[in-house]
Amino acid sequence: MLNNLAMVRPVALGRAGRILAVAALAGALTACAQPKSMYSWQSYQPSVYAYLKDDGADYAAQTLAMEKNIETARATNAELPPGFRAHLGMLYLKMGEGAKGVEQLEGEKAAFPESKPFMDFLLRNASKTAENASQAAQPEAAKPAAPASQAAPEQATKKGA
Template identity: 45%
Template sequence: MRGRLLVAACAVALLAGCAKPRPPLYLWESFPRQQYDALQRGGAGAQEQIAALEEHVVKARAQNAALPPGLRAHLGMLKLSIGDPGEARQLWLAEKLAFPESAPYMDQLLKRLDGPAAKTEKPA
């Protein structure tokens, strides 16, 4: 009985060791560190960050991998910082679509982007 149990345990361990690991849900790479550095104001300039994030997007698409939460939003903030509000808007709308839980924050950013001249919707 003990021998069978040992053989079964070894077989399970061997099969578990051979199992293909699940790929990560998102292609994170250096995004969290880059975002941290940018928020600490010690990182690269906006143009360099934009180039790195856009390269990240291209790599993710080539690997058919999902972009991590916040990447589009952060890229939108960077685009706004260099004077491209149209691209910022598109990125924030894309973030909202990809991650519906981000909608309240994205809506707030979009509202601020529109400024005080924006029309508010009134319930019918």
């Protein structure tokens, strides 16, 4: 009887040891696996760096690379990172494509509601920039006449002369 108990115990420890070894191996392999990224970063970070560095940055090339990122993210069903749309919108605004820029800023605001105050600020500035650009593009004849308060001093000097 003692011999039977002695035989059962090493077999039980052997099974437990094997199970423990398999569990440890599975845990080690799982720990080495890379977690899936929450966002599709791709060329976003290099694009931001190039924009901030401003070494004669080619905004058209940056927007093209970022548009490719959008297509890749859509194809893989991945999310764009925070700030991606805002950065693309700023690039569009720098290139004079106001409608596309505003669309991207609105998209950033919709995707990340916490960015709403900053996106509203950028949108206000974008509309001011667009107004200034359109006024500068108007010919002199199409510009509105000067207000009467500015014309009055000229008339006063003529009367006094």
